[in-house]
Amino acid sequence: MIHACSRSTQPLFRSWTLTAASFLIVLAGCRSLEPAGMYTSEGGQGFVTVVDTLAEDPALLALVAPYRAELEGEMSRVIGRAAQTLTKSQPEGVLGNMAADAMLFALARTGAEPADIAITNNGGLRVPLNAGPITIGRVFELMPFENMLVVLEMPADSVVALAHDLARAGGEPVAGISLAIRDAEAADILVGGAPIEPGRTYRIATSDYLANGGGNMPTLWSDYPRETPDLKLRDAFIAYIEATGTIAPEIEGRIRPE
Amino acid sequence: MPHITNVTPWSRREFLGRSAAAAAGALLVPAGVMAASEKRLVILHTNDTHSRMDPFPMDGGRNEGLAGVARRQTLIDRIRAEHRNVLLLDSGDVFQGTPYFNVFKGEVELKAMHAMRYDVATLGNHDFDNGVDGLVDMLHHAPDLKWVSANYEVAESRLERHVEPHVILERGGIRIGIFGLGIAFDGLVLPDLHEGVSYNDPILAARRQADALREAGCDLVVCLSHLGYRYRGEDRPDDVSLVAEVPGIDVVLGGHTHTFLDAPVAVERPAAAGVGADRPPALINQVGFAGIRLGRLDFIFDGRGRLTRWYAAHYNVDDRYA
Numbered sequence: 001m002i003h004a005c006s007r008s009t010q011p012l013f014r015s016w017t018l019t020a021a022s023f024l025i026v027l028a029g030c031r032s033l034e035p036a037g038m039y040t041s042e043g044g045q046g047f048v049t050v051v052d053t054l055a056e057d058p059a060l061l062a063l064v065a066p067y068r069a070e071l072e073g074e075m076s077r078v079i080g081r082a083a084q085t086l087t088k089s090q091p092e093g094v095l096g097n098m099a100a101d102a103m104l105f106a107l108a109r110t111g112a113e114p115a116d117i118a119i120t121n122n123g124g125l126r127v128p129l130n131a132g133p134i135t136i137g138r139v140f141e142l143m144p145f146e147n148m149l150v151v152l153e154m155p156a157d158s159v160v161a162l163a164h165d166l167a168r169a170g171g172e173p174v175a176g177i178s179l180a181i182r183d184a185e186a187a188d189i190l191v192g193g194a195p196i197e198p199g200r201t202y203r204i205a206t207s208d209y210l211a212n213g214g215g216n217m218p219t220l221w222s223d224y225p226r227e228t229p230d231l232k233l234r235d236a237f238i239a240y241i242e243a244t245g246t247i248a249p250e251i252e253g254r255i256r257p258e
Numbered sequence: 259m260p261h262i263t264n265v266t267p268w269s270r271r272e273f274l275g276r277s278a279a280a281a282a283g284a285l286l287v288p289a290g291v292m293a294a295s296e297k298r299l300v301i302l303h304t305n306d307t308h309s310r311m312d313p314f315p316m317d318g319g320r321n322e323g324l325a326g327v328a329r330r331q332t333l334i335d336r337i338r339a340e341h342r343n344v345l346l347l348d349s350g351d352v353f354q355g356t357p358y359f360n361v362f363k364g365e366v367e368l369k370a371m372h373a374m375r376y377d378v379a380t381l382g383n384h385d386f387d388n389g390v391d392g393l394v395d396m397l398h399h400a401p402d403l404k405w406v407s408a409n410y411e412v413a414e415s416r417l418e419r420h421v422e423p424h425v426i427l428e429r430g431g432i433r434i435g436i437f438g439l440g441i442a443f444d445g446l447v448l449p450d451l452h453e454g455v456s457y458n459d460p461i462l463a464a465r466r467q468a469d470a471l472r473e474a475g476c477d478l479v480v481c482l483s484h485l486g487y488r489y490r491g492e493d494r495p496d497d498v499s500l501v502a503e504v505p506g507i508d509v510v511l512g513g514h515t516h517t518f519l520d521a522p523v524a525v526e527r528p529a530a531a532g533v534g535a536d537r538p539p540a541l542i543n544q545v546g547f548a549g550i551r552l553g554r555l556d557f558i559f560d561g562r563g564r565l566t567r568w569y570a571a572h573y574n575v576d577d578r579y580a
Contacts, residue, residue, distance in 0.1 A: 046522040046543050046570035047551040048333060049324065052313060056328035057335065063373055064311050064327065067366045071357055140357055146387050148448065212445050228450060234360075 075137030080241035083248035086129040088122045091171025091181060091255040095125055098249040099233075100175035102240030103149055103205045109239060110229045115151055115205035116191055117159070117176040119166070120233065121215045124207065125173070134241055143234040147207040153225040159202050163189045165217035171255040172217070180258040187258060207233055295561030299432050299478065302334060302554050303347040305513030306382065306547035308355030309367055314548070325549040327370040333552055334374055343429035346375060347436065349513035350382025350484035353393075355548070363388055368399035378404045378425055380438030380482035382513060383446040390415050390454060406438035406482060409463035415454030424467050426474060432559055435471030438482045439464060439500070441514055460485055460495050461503050468506030477563045479508045486515040487544050501525045501540040508537065508565060509555065512544035519544050522555060522570050537565055 086095040103118035127141045154162070163179050163186035166172055171181070178193075179186040189196055196202075208228070210220050241247055292298065313326035338344050348371070353359050358366045371379070385393055394416045397405070408423040424437035439460040443452050464481060471479045481500065488498045497512040505527040524539040545551035557568045 045520065046555055047545045047553045049551050050326065050329050050333065050549055052323035052329075054329040055332045056326065057331035058328075060328040060331040060370060060373055063369055064366060067358060067362055068312065071361055074361055075357055137357070140360065144355075146354060146360075208448060228448065 075135060075140065077136050078133045079136055079139070079238060080134045080244060081246045082129045082131050082134055083246050085131045086247070086249065088125050088128070088173075090122065091257060092251055092253070093122070093173070094249040094251060095128060096120070096122060096173025097175065097252070097254065098129075098240070098247055099125060099237060100173045101249065102237045103233065104175050105243070106231055106236030106239045107149060107151065107205050107229060109243075110231055112151065112227065112229050113203065115176065115203040117202060118174065118205040119162070119177075119210065119217070119220070120173045120207055121210055121217075122172055123215070124209065124233070129247075134247075136238065139234060139237050139241070143237055145209070145233075147209045147233045149205055149229060149231040149233055149236060150208050150211050151227040151229070152204045152206065152211060152220065153201050153227075154204050156196050156198050156200050156202065158219055158222065158224070159191065159196055159204070160186070160189065162204070162217060162219040165219045166255060169216050172215075174254050178252075178254045178256075180256050182258045292558060293561075296566075297430050297432055297559045297563075298341065298343060299429055299434065299557045299559065300337060300341045300344045300554065301347060301480070301509070301511070301557065302337060302344060302552055303349065303511045303543070303545065304330075304549055304552060305349035305484075305511065305544055306351040306516050307348065307367070307549045308351055308384070308547055309353060309359035309364075310356060310548040311358050311366055311370060312356075314550075321548070321550055327374070327549065330549055330552055331374050337554070343432060345377050345427065345429065345434065345436075347480070347482055347511055348376055348379035349482045349511050349544075350380045350438075350440070351384045351513060351547075352379065352382070354384040354387050359387075363392060364396040365399050368396055368403070371403055372400040376400070376403050377427060378406055378436050378438075378482065380484055380513075381405060381407050381410060381421070381440050382484040383441055383443070386443075386447045386451045386455075389451045390417060393417070394420060406436055407440050408437045408467045409458040409460045410440045411456040411458055412454075414456075417455060423463070424471060426471065426476060432478065432563060433474075433476045434478045434480060435467075435474065435476035436480045436482060437464070437467040437471065438484075440484050441486065442494070461500065464500060464504045464507065468504050472506055477559055478557060478565055479506055481507050481510045482513075483510050484513045487512050487517040487519070487542070488515075497542045497544070498523075498525070501527075501542060505540070507540055509541045509543070509557075509568075511553065512542055515544070516547040517544045518546040518551070538567055541568065543570075 086098060087093060088095045099120050100118040104115055108114045124145060124147065125142060126144060129138065129142060167181045167186040168184050177191050179189045191202060206220055210217060213221050310325050311327050314321040314324050316322045334346060352367050353364050397420050404425045405421045406424055407421050412418050412421045424435055427434050442457050468479050483497050483500065486496050488496045497510045501507055501510055502525065522541045522543040524541055526539045543553050543555060545553040555568055555570055558566055560566050
């Protein structure tokens with residue numbers, strides 16, 4: 001691409017300080033929000049910070065209050081229990097196993113054709129699930145994002161490439177696939193307990209974030225036939241926990257060092 | 259793309275240095291130096307408020323205790339009590355970020371904006387998080403709020419009746435043209451969620467809007483942008499390239515990148531452009547996210563309605579305002 005314009009040695013854009021600054025203001029200890037003290041030749045900030053010493057407007061408080069109360073009720077609703085504290089870990093973690101299992105479960109419950117594999121990312125799991133009751137609010141903290149579940153129809157060789165992505169990433173939450181990491185490559189890859197069949201296509205459930213270029217598994221970014229059931233990852237987690245009651249995921253060697 | 263050599267915010271360091279000079283009295287001028295014929299327009303603005311109705315919880319986080327719509331209302335009311343010509347604007351991403359949105363789908367956010375008497379807003383990518391229908395179905399909660407977007411083509415969608423390329427408002431005889439710009443959907447908004455709404459080039463749209471608003475006799479041309487402040491080394495439109503390429507814009511109130519600018523950024527208009535050559539530099543401002551800050555810019559017009567200068571407020575809110 002050819003630029004017609006040459007580089008100017010004169011800055012095209014300059015601070016306006018010299019010409020305009022004399023009209024800029026600073027509050028000189030006055031009590032009004034209006035800076036009615038002295039204006040100085042100074043750049044102001046152009047904002048006011050909404051700090052906690054500001055009074056809360058009663059009408060706005062009253063407007064929000066019933067929603068807040070309902071939210072507190074909804075968010076404190078217990079939907080299940082964790083048998084032990086679930087944390088994320090690499091190459092495999094119990095929290096990640098729960099998340100990936102939940103994706104397969106919730107997808108199947110929508111009536112869609114089940115997926116062979118579910119993959120999400122540790123980065124999207126924001127807090128552990130502590131042992132004991134699990135509230136809706138905690139699942140919101142676990143998964144604050146509105147990521148949607150997507151299903152990619154992937155040829156067998158792409159599944160192999162994806163397994164290598166997983167190995168290079170040091171492991172991310174998966175279900176339906178297992179592999180060993182050997183020198184940052186995947187080995188002993190099994191899908192549904194069986195070796196990958198050349199020529200077959202596989203259904204991969206993942207998040208729109210990972211499929212649209214996020215994360216560190218580039219194989220997910222190619223243009224595959226895609227289904228977008230109307231299912232948020234968070235709602236998948238909630239559905240799975242509610243249906244399971246007490247969740248007790250274990251390390252099963254889904255992704256393991258060799 | 260023009261080559262941008264320097265875009266200078268007033269840095270905090272510069273600010274402190276000059277404050278010291280001010281304290282010495284050297285640069286002080288009398289307060290409120292406005293001729294009787296002059297008019298002041300106060301623009302208040304937010305961006306990326308992201309469903310933050312309540313202040314951030316006191317959990318040790320960086321923003322604990324900050325923000326909250328009830329406090330923002332106090333601030334806005336106070337400023338409105340002191341000035342006749344006030345506009346309250348938002349640059350998008352009103353939705354998403356707290357369970358208020360997940361559970362109530364935007365109802366609380368829009369009711370609060372209605373109560374605060376927001377005048378105009380543009381659409382952010384997250385405002386499509388529940389799809390076009392999910393957005394349109396909420397808009398009645400803020401019936402007086404006007405939505406502008408000049409580069410989202412909405413004619414084939416239910417947004418058609420709710421979104422205009424621009425609006426022209428009048429405050430104290432000052433005509434203010436306000437148009438909106440939205441970010442490309444790719445990778446941000448799933449196709450199903452913006453069905454019927456398509457993205458057009460924002461720079462081209464902005465040129466058309468700036469020209470049209472000038473021709474319509476606007477004294478100030480404001481762009482509500484959800485493009486993002488600046489993408490260094492990337493060939494995509496942002497607020498900095500926007501003001502560089504469209505000299506007819508007086509002020510860009512930005513969003514999307516959640517940028518906390520230390521001060522508004524002033525960008526001199528290209529001298530050759532003709533349009534705007536007699537006007538103060540264009541301004542870009544953005545106030546982070548979540549309503550932690552309320553942006554405020556004051557514009558001064560002479561007796562003929564010509565923009566002569568602006569200033570950026572600087573004051574701390576403390577318990578004197580409780």
